[in-house]
Amino acid sequence: MRHLEKLESQSVYILREAYAHFKSLVMLWSIGKDSTVLLWLARKAFFGHVPFPLVHIDTAYKIPEMIEYRDRLALEFGLNMIVGQNKQALAEKRTFPDGNLDRLACCKTLKTEALVNTLAGKWTRERLNHKTGKYEPDTSTEPYTGVIVGARSDEEGSRSKERYFSPRDKRSDWAVGDQPPELWNQFKTDFAPGTHIRIHPLLDWTELDIWEYIGQENIPITSLYFDRGKGERYRSLGCYPCTTPVKSTAKNVQEIIAELKTGKFANIAERAGRAQDKEDGGGLETLRREGYM
Amino acid sequence: MTNAQEKMNIVIVGHVDHGKSTVIGRLLSDTGSLPQGKLEQVKLDCERNAKPFEYAFLLDALKDEREQGITIDTARCFFKSAKREYIIIDAPGHIEFLKNMISGAARAEAALLIIDAKEGIQENSKRHGYLLSMLGIRQVAVCVNKMDLVDYSQKTFEHIQKNYTEFLAQIGLKPKFFVPIAAFKGENMIHPAESMKWYEGPSILGVLDGFEKAPSVEKRPFRMPVQAVYKFTEQHDERRIVAGRVESGAIAVGDSVVFLPSHKRSEIKTIEGFQAAARTAVSAGYSTGFTLKEQIYINRGEIMCKAADILPLVSTLLKVKIFWMGKSPMVLEKEYKLKLGTAKVPVTLKAIHKVMDASELRKTEKKMIERHDVAECTLECAWPVAFDLTGDIEATGRFVIVDQYDIAGGGIVMEMVEDQQSSVREQVALREEKWDASMIGADERQNRYGHGPKLVLLTGPVGVDKKSIAKQVEKSLFDQGLKTYFLGIGNLLRGIDADIDRHKKSRREHVRRLGEVGNLFMDAGLIVLATASNLDDDELRLLQEILRRESMLIVNVGTNHFREGAIDLQLDEKASVAENVLKTLALIQS
Numbered sequence A: 001m002r003h004l005e006k007l008e009s010q011s012v013y014i015l016r017e018a019y020a021h022f023k024s025l026v027m028l029w030s031i032g033k034d035s036t037v038l039l040w041l042a043r044k045a046f047f048g049h050v051p052f053p054l055v056h057i058d059t060a061y062k063i064p065e066m067i068e069y070r071d072r073l074a075l076e077f078g079l080n081m082i083v084g085q086n087k088q089a090l091a092e093k094r095t096f097p098d099g100n101l102d103r104l105a106c107c108k109t110l111k112t113e114a115l116v117n118t119l120a121g122k123w124t125r126e127r128l129n130h131k132t133g134k135y136e137p138d139t140s141t142e143p144y145t146g147v148i149v150g151a152r153s154d155e156e157g158s159r160s161k162e163r164y165f166s167p168r169d170k171r172s173d174w175a176v177g178d179q180p181p182e183l184w185n186q187f188k189t190d191f192a193p194g195t196h197i198r199i200h201p202l203l204d205w206t207e208l209d210i211w212e213y214i215g216q217e218n219i220p221i222t223s224l225y226f227d228r229g230k231g232e233r234y235r236s237l238g239c240y241p242c243t244t245p246v247k248s249t250a251k252n253v254q255e256i257i258a259e260l261k262t263g264k265f266a267n268i269a270e271r272a273g274r275a276q277d278k279e280d281g282g283g284l285e286t287l288r289r290e291g292y293m
Numbered sequence B: 001m002t003n004a005q006e007k008m009n010i011v012i013v014g015h016v017d018h019g020k021s022t023v024i025g026r027l028l029s030d031t032g033s034l035p036q037g038k039l040e041q042v043k044l045d046c047e048r049n050a051k052p053f054e055y056a057f058l059l060d061a062l063k064d065e066r067e068q069g070i071t072i073d074t075a076r077c078f079f080k081s082a083k084r085e086y087i088i089i090d091a092p093g094h095i096e097f098l099k100n101m102i103s104g105a106a107r108a109e110a111a112l113l114i115i116d117a118k119e120g121i122q123e124n125s126k127r128h129g130y131l132l133s134m135l136g137i138r139q140v141a142v143c144v145n146k147m148d149l150v151d152y153s154q155k156t157f158e159h160i161q162k163n164y165t166e167f168l169a170q171i172g173l174k175p176k177f178f179v180p181i182a183a184f185k186g187e188n189m190i191h192p193a194e195s196m197k198w199y200e201g202p203s204i205l206g207v208l209d210g211f212e213k214a215p216s217v218e219k220r221p222f223r224m225p226v227q228a229v230y231k232f233t234e235q236h237d238e239r240r241i242v243a244g245r246v247e248s249g250a251i252a253v254g255d256s257v258v259f260l261p262s263h264k265r266s267e268i269k270t271i272e273g274f275q276a277a278a279r280t281a282v283s284a285g286y287s288t289g290f291t292l293k294e295q296i297y298i299n300r301g302e303i304m305c306k307a308a309d310i311l312p313l314v315s316t317l318l319k320v321k322i323f324w325m326g327k328s329p330m331v332l333e334k335e336y337k338l339k340l341g342t343a344k345v346p347v348t349l350k351a352i353h354k355v356m357d358a359s360e361l362r363k364t365e366k367k368m369i370e371r372h373d374v375a376e377c378t379l380e381c382a383w384p385v386a387f388d389l390t391g392d393i394e395a396t397g398r399f400v401i402v403d404q405y406d407i408a409g410g411g412i413v414m415e416m417v418e419d420q421q422s423s424v425r426e427q428v429a430l431r432e433e434k435w436d437a438s439m440i441g442a443d444e445r446q447n448r449y450g451h452g453p454k455l456v457l458l459t460g461p462v463g464v465d466k467k468s469i470a471k472q473v474e475k476s477l478f479d480q481g482l483k484t485y486f487l488g489i490g491n492l493l494r495g496i497d498a499d500i501d502r503h504k505k506s507r508r509e510h511v512r513r514l515g516e517v518g519n520l521f522m523d524a525g526l527i528v529l530a531t532a533s534n535l536d537d538d539e540l541r542l543l544q545e546i547l548r549r550e551s552m553l554i555v556n557v558g559t560n561h562f563r564e565g566a567i568d569l570q571l572d573e574k575a576s577v578a579e580n581v582l583k584t585l586a587l588i589q590s
């Protein structure tokens, strides 16, 4: 078996285990390359179908092209697409560039809080109507207790310590010191009421694996990752106030792979362009403990 | 476009503070595998917090880890040698985090076990060694670290080498290499060390490159634990796909397959995939899916096997070695769950043969298995499971034990123990092998009827009215348009059982016939309501051989003599029939 085949097989196995054990399961789709690969893997696992909803948290600071791309794929793949947002914070301008929040607090408000409340069914969810192509308030407020996420262990320190199946308690806390054992593909699939679970099928993938797989499978990916003539592209997609493009002339997947393997990014961390990681020694760990993905 | 580069998973284990994270940090930094600026950033962090720099901080990313200077959870990192790419798993050495060490080590193909030259062999040096052998990791290199603290003494090194080799020999492990290193200073890490000219073997990098990939299991018997049977009818997809990952062997379209423990048989019709080249054969490692020629009724948890291969064993009794990580000890009589492959079965600890403290390997007379103990014991499952001995096929020869909601133990199967049902099991295997299937598939029947088959069995003491409940339930189901049938035991006794006496000795045969008749009605797609007084655990076990446990619903009315968890519903004999009927209906329709 080739390396990518092994990665694919393991991820598919994990996705099927998740589907077998959790009734109210969703997959987070950030529109970025990782979660798009995850979406692709779900279609592999379920033979062309995606038998659970996809949730996107729209911070309203997402680059507009990301939203167009999301809806195009959702319609094309027949996805059960759900969008959540912290409408109140946005209305009150409690955000980073516009309000007086710092970057970490903004992430917490627009992403973590929105995510936690959307999953819990406490805030309105918008569901895509495939007939009209428009979003409508979702009538179901059923909480989602299993959440599939595209985190990779090579991204950053605290993610390298994740399990494939990782429980979070009622307050979404991550007990990093006391994670369940996970061996021989036996995952934690039994839960006390009130706990929910994060599932990480991409833990073993590196950034390079992701791009090689995108190339191999011809996965449609948003064009923001490519240089479109200005000599810059996004390496990691987030909100525009906190994500800066990198200088690069890679115009397609093959050029990105070359750049990662031997070129200018061969040893520069992917999230180097994400400002919120740097604000405190364990910035992302703090966020993650509170429910950030 | 291919990525032919070979990858290998390596775990680093050993006693607390012996230098595991330092070894990895140093390797990453000396091979230039760190992202630009990372080393400087960590050094700066240390300066800012007035702490001496540690290579370990490159791995110990959690705040608590850096504050306490220990590893709490396994970290994964990546680096490349000229030969291949490595995924290095840094395991914690502290006993408190043993379950994290196990989680990390269970993924590895080979291990580096680090021993501090000055402190020598410690408790977890041994415990980790033992666990590596149980986890199935056969390639181990022992690194004697911090040689700088013992003046690079060859004598100290050889002393540790001798003692530790003896210890590993007791548990059947033979280390591939013994290497003296000084990780912090980078000696013998990627280049031979000037300070230890007496050592002629490879440096750590050479050791890693010296590990071999495990031989492929493609030539072994075929095994695929069934993860699910999918049918996405709402998406207008009529395929009925048996999905799972091939754990061993290979299979092709047209091969005959048998599912264990049910012994159901069919033939591979197609191999399914999405956005992938069409396949006519598939082998170990692939997550895949099959459609079958005869539509049979099978569930998650069975192992799909090739009929022509040596088949797995089936029993309710397994002799195993386990290690325990649970907060409360594993005790006799309590019900746990066993997860093997994709099967999940209630299990109890039937007998403890030996318990040993993993670091000492002492036999004790303990009556329970405590946290961090390793034990040899016999497990009894509530219904039969299919498995292999770990020496034959690893993937289907190991399991975990769930206590309440947590994985609390892991283990490997050493032997099968024959239980009382082995002769019936053979009969059933033969029945399934020769089964003459009709042209109507089980799922076609299910689609037409709008429900699957079930056997609802009401039992309880003699004199307690079970029949009224059964008949009322039948009537209600019938009125809802379901296909159902009341199977009166009296109708069997004077008919199909007329040739055997009604003596206690013959009870087993009566129960067997009840099961077989139930099986026929279920094959016809019906929801069968049967009653039988005074069934006991053994008789339930017998029925579970003849019919799959998932296809039965056991309802007890009145005093309950079954072991914990054996039945699906308990009814009060004093409650009204109407009330009990509602409860039974709710169970059937849940």
Ligand SMILES: Nc1nc2c(ncn2[C@@H]2O[C@H](COP(=O)(O)OP(=O)(O)OP(=O)(O)O)[C@@H](O)[C@H]2O)c(=O)[nH]1
Pocket: B014, B015, B016, B017, B018, B019, B020, B021, B022, B023, B054, B055, B056, B069, B070, B071, B072, B091, B092, B093, B094, B145, B146, B147, B148, B149, B181, B182, B183, B184, B185
């Ligand atoms: N003198 C000397 N000290 C070393 C050497 N290697 C590691 N150390 C020190 O030993 C201490 C423990 O090292 P770690 O790498 O954190 O040990 P560990 O085995 O990862 O510890 P846990 O993960 O907590 O079990 C640190 O202070 C290291 O600097 C060495 O070669 N020589």
Ligand SMILES: [Mg+2]
Pocket: B020, B021, B022, B056, B070, B071, B090, B091, B092, B093
């Ligand atoms: Mg460590």
